[in-house]
Amino acid sequence: MPYAAITGWGQALPERVLTNVDLEKMIDTSDEWIFSRTGIRERRVVGRDETTTSLATAAARQALARAGRTPDEIDLIVVGTATPDDFLVSQSCLVQGELGGNAGAFDVGAACAGFVTALSAGTQFVTSGVYRRALVIGVDTLTRYVDYTDRSTCVLFGDGAGAVVIEATEEPRGLLSTVLGADGAGHKHLFVPGWGALVPESAELFPEYRPYLQMNGKEVFRFAVGVMGDAAVDAVKRAGLCFDDVDMLIPHQANLRIIDAAARQLELPREKVWVNIDRYGNTSAASVPIAICEAAEAGRLKEGDNVVLVAFGAGLAWAAGVVRWGTAGVAERADQYDETATR
Template identity: 55%
Template sequence: MQVKNKGVGIIGVGSYVPEKTLTNKDLESIVETSDEWIVSRTGIKERHIVAPGVATSDLAAYAAERALLDAGVSADEIDLIIVATATPDMLFPSTACLVQDKIKASKAAAFDLSAGCSGFAYGLVTGSQFIQTGLYNKILVIGAETLSTILDWNDRNTCVLFGDGAGAVVLGEVPAGYGILGIDLGADGSGGEFLKIPAGGSRLPATSESVSQRLHYLQMSGNDVFKFAVKVMGESAVKALDNSGLSSADVDCLIPHQANIRIIQSAAKRLKLPMEKVIVNVDKYGNTSAASIPIALNEALQDNKLKNDDVVVFVGFGAGLTWASCVIKWYKEDKTVV
């Protein structure tokens, strides 16, 4: 899909990660693993973990406040809050409603979006449509996760991969020709079994038996997810570029979902991009699911790796199975990113 009419882009960015870090060396005392094993297979060296009692809405609110400050926008100006998350505070109310109250955005509508690690890109595309139609002017899109709370710390194949964090952007109108140029969204529900939390929903409500069987923790078929990701990341990015009327030769910066360094390298190879054009921080944060792209975006801005007129590609994959790509011609007023 090619995006036309008015320009809709990112006018403010913010992120937040918990202070506590959990290194690979720390994990060696928890499960049978090693720093060498984790780094060689994933590229991850450490991840950030929430303190007891800290929830997804807390991280989301911190990131949202930083994005608002960066945009020079007050909470009263926000028309809609979209929170992409796989780890909501609770089944209902939505985490977005809790964030709305925390940041005092009393005029904003609010809802959660569930698309796994693709959630932030799904949220960008969803939010942009409200601005394209003229219904809303400014929208907060937040990717936030506390994945440490749903990990089975006895399962060395999954507990080493994930971390906690949040990233937020403010969407608004930008000059014509800038902002979101093209997108690609997709899903393959036949792969839903590959990445899931089996219990806690209507299919398998919580019981003492489901708890004792550890069915409320994340389960993943790693090989199946890896094969899917390697295939779909490059394909989706190419489709979004095609829909923008651009090619990989036009790309100045690729910001992929930070799940695994080998998957990231595969996507770069498919786009024929040198790794110098790829934002990578999986080593510091692990897989933060829907938060990974906005956290990486914020770091890219802090490190002066993005400038106006750059063509930026976001691409992710996640539970569902889902995938999402978004091509943006970058335009943002020069303000301090926090």
């Protein structure tokens, strides 16, 4: 079972739209500043009744329906997220609890690179023959940890979820190459002080302390421009392809200028780059799967297309890979799969 084709995809976004014009009324900023520096016009923000679990489950249900699968047919759920609804129970268990079934379930912590990293993890289980089908989700509700008085961060982030189903096939489909990297020494350029098990000094000094995301924008920008293009180029080479073989680049949507830099390195024209940052901002781990979903729904991904995925984020971490789009060979293999071989 050497490959793991993407057979279904889905997305979910919060109802509430927060535009740059709305933000102009909340903080000292302007639509012109935000759009010219980032490419963002508006983003979606979770309301009281929307959660990481509700968004992830909605995206997963869509992906399962498109794949024509029930939760019982899924062997494994892998969720990339930095904002689980619970820090003891994995987000993947929370989603499985909603969907039903008894699939194995674990989370991947790689922040905005979470989905591409989770797709890589899920793919290893399928291509090694351990499991036949996996549900891979990227979801985040980072706006819960955004300080809406800090104009340098609050204009950037939005919430959402995206999901894919991957299934074993002998045809070269799904993730053909993976590039993972990290620079942990830079972790303080983008983090949430006082969010984890480490007790911050401020907890004693200020009992009402609420953790908020903090970022050194210039350092993260420099890091991102440095790694996005390199990781994408590396992924193309590792897949045994050249730039001319690339049909679409689906990058993490953090900043249009960062996306443009990566596209330049791959020598890709804008029409081969999926961009939706104007409508959603940076949805963290959800940004790549939401973009996959949009591109697929728009009919822009065809059987056999080579699609480069690349993402970066807190850690600082990055992940890239080439997906060959399509479902060739999936049904035939499913019939021949030997359930007793690995379970």
